[in-house]
Amino acid sequence: MTSLVEFSAVSKTYGGIPALTDVSLTIEAGAVHAILGENGAGKSTLMKLLAGVITPNGGTIKVDGVERHFATPRDATALGIVCMFQELSLMPHLTVRDNLLLGDGGPMLRLIRGAAVKAVRASLDSVGGSHIGLSSLVSELPLADRQLVEIAKAIHRRPRLLILDEATAALTAERVETVFAVIRKLRDEGCAILFISHRMYEIDAVADRVSVFRNGRHVETFAAGTRNRDEMIGLMVGQPLTELFPPRVAGPAMSVAPLLSGRGLSWERGLDAVDFDVRPGEIIGLGGLDGQGQQYLMHAVFGVLKGVQGTLTLDGKPLGGVTPRRAKAPGVDIALVPEDRKTEGLILDMSIGENLSLAGLSRKPYGLTKAAGPADVAVARLTERLEIKLKSLDDPVKVLSGGNQQKVVLAKWLALSPRCLLLMDPTRGIDVRTKAQIYRLLQELAGEGLAIILQSTDYEELIHLCHRIYVFYRGRVVREMSGDEVTPDALIAAALNAHSNTAST
Template structure:
């Protein structure tokens, strides 16, 4: 079959630093082509070249055998190339419907065409967004629903080449499979799909071909199923899969008093009587399908939610009238790493240094006080411990890769010396090498006595890192898994609130 897209000897540099070097690659119609590589491997640059965001310095891009030169993304769109980048492009203060229709042909007319709105509604339903109202503002949606809208928007443009960059990173297994069914249908209809994901089980589920990139070079392309996970990871980073998850430390004795205790926590309709204990040196996981209360529990513990009922105690002392500002103080010692680092964890236009100090700032009567010298000293140690890769601390934090941005979020909170760390999907959209670094850090922190609550949509992450997994369903914990009983099948069954045998 003739290729739909053919790149020949394509190179691109930024400030003299190569991002892609002499890359040749073909993409065939009617196939899902996965692109694998750690952060900095050149994947995002490749996507931007195909989407018309940037132009190659050398080499050519051909579509249907004809060399094309894209001056703008609109040029690429006219050739049927639609890209969903990892950084969502939705306009937060517009509705779901308006976001899906803007840019689709005549934007002004599209906004008022009933036929277009019906078509947008149908596409959103198709990707599993039946519960999302078209009139809802994007800003009012949780991250997972925003990601579904972005996917629907891309698919609704009827692409010949659909580029998905970490498109399912915020979705639970149930919604991922719905999206995969749509991807397979597009493939069967002749659409080519370039699929970027750091989750190996997603690659197994949907890819037909796989290309490995490392340090801006195309290393190898092969048929899906012809290389083991270990072999693919070795091609990407020179590290085996067995080294991804470090050995789990022994849990603290059951007799150890918990640092954090939650009793009968309620916030209708999302939390319906949640109990939770976390001991020093313990990693406790929160699992389940998306929207079952896990995220709301983290927000409630950190004092973000108002008018909750029930009790939250820290080392036996009940916390009342808690706010995030009080939660982060040394007297209480809570820290929350949010699920969306771009909008909730960082101020992208501020410098790396200023973002690192953000959590250590406090509001004083006469203005904003600077972080303490002790906090700055702790940050310097954490930069080294986390292996943060950057040019200058005065650079905007948005210039960092996704993995290094997440390290900044972790460092700014760990610098405060918390007693309990609340993590919300901390490795979403992060490359394998950086995941391994964060996993080792979490095990080390647990070994130092830190209590950790880990909410994750990655089942393997929960199973390999956590001493216990609390599975949520309809706002309550329906099952706790630990030891040998913590398997993917058991976790999925508990997430559906059925027995493993029934699942």
């Protein structure tokens, strides 16, 4: 293989604090090079240096054997370096077509360039986005479709080095495989792919080489398949992590009355006569291919959707006319952790403390200025329990890592002592240590009697955390699974509506 990019003793500091220290690394053409590390390990800094967003304080970066200095992202793009950051860069009020064509020329030129439009259509189709209309506004797309558009945007630029940061975090297994097929095709054509993911099975599936970073330093590079998952996790965290998934707490007996039930829940845009039950102390999962109705069910239960037919019951009594305000009100006590923490779960420019208080504003007549009360004490305790790493509650929440931001979203709802917790892909794009902390927390909460509904695009989470799983297909529950019948193969078969009981071997 040919060396495309070489880092030699590269360092980067922010205000005297090291983000990367003396990093030497080679990225080869025609290979998928995975970068592993916890949040804060230096992965994002490495990407930003390659993308021309920042410049190093020391060391050299060579491309094709020639030392390069990227003053702007345009300098990197001119050399064929294309980066897809974890935080989506799409313009929400533009169409999909215009987002994909940004940078291809002036607006009028783009509109009349039929060949260019065909090319972006082909790029979108290649990553599994054939169902996405080019004239659709990005703001109207679900998160998973926005992520597909982001990937297509990167591929459309015909990169020599494609950097993917959590590119598949919002995608289901079927769409991940489609993206992987594109990655392999690009690799075989000589493209170098720098692949960052916190999903270990994705690393196993697509990587040729793996580099581990910890505390801003390059720890080790090795051929994929020469280290097992436990060894890789140990390199990332600096010590063995004995259990990613903690032992599952015993679920309630089926004879226990449900806390929350739905019967015949229908919504014209994506739910078709859905029935479900969740009991105190039970974790139920919502699985299936992305966009099959799982997210709509969560929104229906929390009262976000209008025009939902069917009945919800709480403690055996009808829960009519539910709205978000009523859902979180005392006596109902339902909490929703949305799938996109940055746009739906947090107000990034507000302080950590203010964000922690947001869910309880309707219970505080004087808003954020009200004197500290029981909920504020609960927030302080949860900050400690969730091990949220922060300097001050007065700092803006945007300065926290993705994992700590997600913990803030969890804490703001747990401070209200909910009886039912709705979780939408709660570990998307966060590191393995933080995942383990959240998994342990969910088991503890279930053990304390909290009813939990978990919608996840990660089938390992559904398998290891849930007592029962409802699998969705075209807005309907096509299978309910529990116990030994829950295997990766069975989940995938049910998601495809294949009605297979195939067991994993």
